[in-house]
Amino acid sequence: MSDSSEALATHELRHHFENMEQQRGASSMGMWVFLITEIMFFGGMFMAYLAYRYEYFLAWQEGSQHMNFWIGTVNTAVLICSSLTMVLAVLAIQQGRRRLTSIMLAVTICFAIAFMVLKGMEYHEHWLAHEFPGPAFHFAGIDPRHVEMFFVLYFVMTGFHALHVLIGIGLVSTMLYMNERGHFSADYHNPIENTGLYWHFVDLIWIYLYPLLYLIGHHHVG
Amino acid sequence: MATASAITAEREHYLNADYGFRSWLLTTDHKRIALLYLITITFFFFVGGFFALLIRLELLTPQGDLVQADTYNKLFSMHGQVMIFFFLLPAVPAVLGNFLVPMMIGAKDLAFPRINLLSWYLFIIGGGLMLYTMLTGGVDTGWTFYVPLSTAYLGTHVVLAAVSIFIAGFSSILTGLNFIVTIHRMRAPGMTWGRMPLFLWSNYATSIIQVLGTPVLAITLALVGLERMFHLGVFNPQLGGDPLLFQHLFWFYSHPAVYIMILPGMGVVSEIIPCFSRKRVFGYEFVALASIGIAVLGFLVWAHHMFVAGISVYSAMVFSFFSYLVAVPSAIKVFNWTATMYKGKIYYSTPMLYAMGFIGLFTMGGMTGLFLASLGVDVHVTDTYFIVAHFHYIMVGGMVMAYLAGMHFWWPKITGRMYPESWGKLAAMTIFIGFNLTFFPQFILGWTGMPRRYHAYTPEFQVLNVLSTAGSTVLAVGYLLPMVYFLWSLRYGKEAGDNPWGAAGLEWKTASPPPTYNFEETPVVTWEAYNYDDLPKEVPVVG
Numbered sequence: 203m204s205d206s207s208e209a210l211a212t213h214e215l216r217h218h219f220e221n222m223e224q225q226r227g228a229s230s231m232g233m234w235v236f237l238i239t240e241i242m243f244f245g246g247m248f249m250a251y252l253a254y255r256y257e258y259f260l261a262w263q264e265g266s267q268h269m270n271f272w273i274g275t276v277n278t279a280v281l282i283c284s285s286l287t288m289v290l291a292v293l294a295i296q297q298g299r300r301r302l303t304s305i306m307l308a309v310t311i312c313f314a315i316a317f318m319v320l321k322g323m324e325y326h327e328h329w330l331a332h333e334f335p336g337p338a339f340h341f342a343g344i345d346p347r348h349v350e351m352f353f354v355l356y357f358v359m360t361g362f363h364a365l366h367v368l369i370g371i372g373l374v375s376t377m378l379y380m381n382e383r384g385h386f387s388a389d390y391h392n393p394i395e396n397t398g399l400y401w402h403f404v405d406l407i408w409i410y411l412y413p414l415l416y417l418i419g420h421h422h423v424g
Numbered sequence: 425m426a427t428a429s430a431i432t433a434e435r436e437h438y439l440n441a442d443y444g445f446r447s448w449l450l451t452t453d454h455k456r457i458a459l460l461y462l463i464t465i466t467f468f469f470f471v472g473g474f475f476a477l478l479i480r481l482e483l484l485t486p487q488g489d490l491v492q493a494d495t496y497n498k499l500f501s502m503h504g505q506v507m508i509f510f511f512l513l514p515a516v517p518a519v520l521g522n523f524l525v526p527m528m529i530g531a532k533d534l535a536f537p538r539i540n541l542l543s544w545y546l547f548i549i550g551g552g553l554m555l556y557t558m559l560t561g562g563v564d565t566g567w568t569f570y571v572p573l574s575t576a577y578l579g580t581h582v583v584l585a586a587v588s589i590f591i592a593g594f595s596s597i598l599t600g601l602n603f604i605v606t607i608h609r610m611r612a613p614g615m616t617w618g619r620m621p622l623f624l625w626s627n628y629a630t631s632i633i634q635v636l637g638t639p640v641l642a643i644t645l646a647l648v649g650l651e652r653m654f655h656l657g658v659f660n661p662q663l664g665g666d667p668l669l670f671q672h673l674f675w676f677y678s679h680p681a682v683y684i685m686i687l688p689g690m691g692v693v694s695e696i697i698p699c700f701s702r703k704r705v706f707g708y709e710f711v712a713l714a715s716i717g718i719a720v721l722g723f724l725v726w727a728h729h730m731f732v733a734g735i736s737v738y739s740a741m742v743f744s745f746f747s748y749l750v751a752v753p754s755a756i757k758v759f760n761w762t763a764t765m766y767k768g769k770i771y772y773s774t775p776m777l778y779a780m781g782f783i784g785l786f787t788m789g790g791m792t793g794l795f796l797a798s799l800g801v802d803v804h805v806t807d808t809y810f811i812v813a814h815f816h817y818i819m820v821g822g823m824v825m826a827y828l829a830g831m832h833f834w835w836p837k838i839t840g841r842m843y844p845e846s847w848g849k850l851a852a853m854t855i856f857i858g859f860n861l862t863f864f865p866q867f868i869l870g871w872t873g874m875p876r877r878y879h880a881y882t883p884e885f886q887v888l889n890v891l892s893t894a895g896s897t898v899l900a901v902g903y904l905l906p907m908v909y910f911l912w913s914l915r916y917g918k919e920a921g922d923n924p925w926g927a928a929g930l931e932w933k934t935a936s937p938p939p940t941y942n943f944e945e946t947p948v949v950t951w952e953a954y955n956y957d958d959l960p961k962e963v964p965v966v967g
């Protein structure tokens with residue numbers, strides 16, 4: 203059995219690598235470097251958020267009170283659970299348990315879709331409350347112009363994050379499909395690991411977005 | 425079976441392994457992708473050069489007679505964007521780097537060949553959009569997209585240009601990612617970090633900047649696009665934003681981008697100087713680490729572009745200090761190259777002429793950079809032709825010279841043919857003279873107060889402007905020459921042989937042009953880099 207899966211693994215060796223070990227190392231390092239560029243990409247937005255939070259503190263506090271605390275919190279829980287199932291998928295394939303891997307990948311996709319649905323409901327709520335920046339934006343409290351900026355950054359940051367969740371759904375689905383076709387084994391499962399890395403990154407970005415947008419400033423309502 | 429018939433003329437190599445468009449457009453061979461890039465960036469070089477000539481032509485007289493202000497704004501904006509994003513940034517990494525990085529470490533290909541091809545396609549899409557932008561009226565923000573000018577006031581294709589650069593940026597990121605992983609994971613047995621050619625060290629440092637800096641430019645341009653299209657306030661003060669934040673984010677990438685342009689050029693020069701001095705490079709470790717030092721320090725100097733923009737005096741002092749500091753690793757390199765030549769057996773062949781030109785012109789560009797790092801002097805010359813002259817000494821005098829040096833040095837390896845040496849020397853001299861005639865007067869113009877980015881100027885500046893325009897035509901001729909004789913040499917050039925320069929380095933240990941997988945078998949490295957002491961003292965092919 204291990205013979206056949208090793209043969210399968212060698213079959214996946216691309217011509218320009220010396221051995222599987224080198225290929226594995228290269229591809230996971232490539233993923234890490236890619237994630238570093240992603241951090242820098244989001245870093246620009248975090249920088250803008252911090253600079254403006256410092257400059258327009260009151261407007262920022264005002265804005266974060268208009269976040270839907272419960273949807274945000276539930277979504278945080280949903281994403282953390284999805285990271286857990288992703289880890290379990292990687293663990294399962296490392297042990298060669300294909301069936302379990304597929305189940306875990308499928309559950310991850312379900313969590314991700316749940317996240318997107320909740321996010322959509324939240325956006326819809328903001329839209330109805332005239333909190334969507336642009337000509338229709340309306341805000342009755344203090345400093346509406348900078349509260350609008352808070353919402354600009356909220357939508358840009360969560361929007362880019364949601365885009366990454368969508369890409370993640372695509373990746374995990376591809377892994378599920380490939381796993382069902384028998385591409386992966388205990389000896390060859392690098393793509394699943396890399397997808398896992400990416401998925402944890404998406405989760406991690408949210409772990410920073412959640413307190414910045416929903417929590418700090420919120421408690422002050424009392 | 426493919427018996428040992430390597431002697432016959434029918435030897436298979438990467439160029440004749442396969443024919444037809446498909447075999448090129450779907451290739452994953454790093455050497456073929458390098459050639460795809462070569463063709464693309466050569467095209468953009470001449471497009472950008474054409475804009476430059478129109479600019480110089482307009483500036484022949486003090487009045488606006490050839491073009492009016494609006495057109496002139498577009499000319500210098502498109503010149504900058506095309507030259508920076510579609511020629512200088514990819515020039516050495518994507519052409520020479522793509523070709524040489526795997527060969528120099530003894531690998532069969534880059535770590536991710538398909539991503540390499542993808543990055544070329546992204547470049548083509550970005551470039552295509554840039555062409556479309558030009559053909560439908562262009563953009564006039566300058567290459568810098570300053571806000572709120574770019575988001576609230578101009579009626580030109582700002583968003584299109586931003587999208588095109590956004591996409592080309594991802595091509596640059598993917599190249600950097602590929603190089604980092606390749607250099608870490610694909611080195612042949614015995615090729616330790618300390619034995620790597622300096623070209624690899626400087627491309628590695630470049631890749632770090634590409635990977636860390638470019639995403640910040642991407643998100644900045646995305647925010648500019650959103651602000652412009654949907655009127656969302658991010659940077660525009662009328663919408664509550666802060667234009668200084670834009671400048672911080674933009675220069676956080678765009679200063680290090682200068683090092684994306686110059687570091688690979690330094691790598692090229694570090695290969696050529698030892699070869700034509702027949703000596704091991706002086707202070708290898710220092711030159712190698714200076715590349716990393718430049719990459720790191722380069723991230724800490726960005727606000728020197730904002731000394732007159734109203735940033736705090738104290739942060740300006742810090743940025744001024746770091747801007748001086750970044751000159752140290754650059755100077756280390758210059759001293760080490762000169763020390764390498766000292767008491768060497770110097771051959772004045774074409775690549776060496778370019779490399780020596782590089783050292784001189786880069787030093788001029790670097791030294792005038794120190795003027796600009798100084799807070800007081802910078803106020804005097806901000807937005808004058810002094811700045812224009814300074815960065816053209818770095819980018820054209822430095823980078824383009826280095827690029828041409830590298831093209832001549834590795835042309836025999838890439839094509840298997842020699843270019844005509846005497847024509848090469850003539851072109852090198854023409855370019856050197858034309859360059860200095862074009863840009864040296866601009867130092868004086870700027871110092872005496874001629875502002876940049878105007879299509880008209882007061883008559884007292886005319887003499888120097890005429891000199892500069894005259895120089896630019898000489899320069900244009902100089903650039904056309906290699907274009908012609910390189911093409912000529914493809915058919916009529918002498919056969920180069922494996923190692924016409926008697927150079928060290930793994931890429932010279934395989935055939936020219938190399939076979940598809942670079943080496944007949946994976947090389948094992950047992951020697952230090954630049955072991956010219958163990959090599960013949962003569963350059964086999966001397967022109």
Ligand SMILES: [Cu+2]
Binds near residue numbers: 678679725726728729
């Ligand atoms: Cu700078």
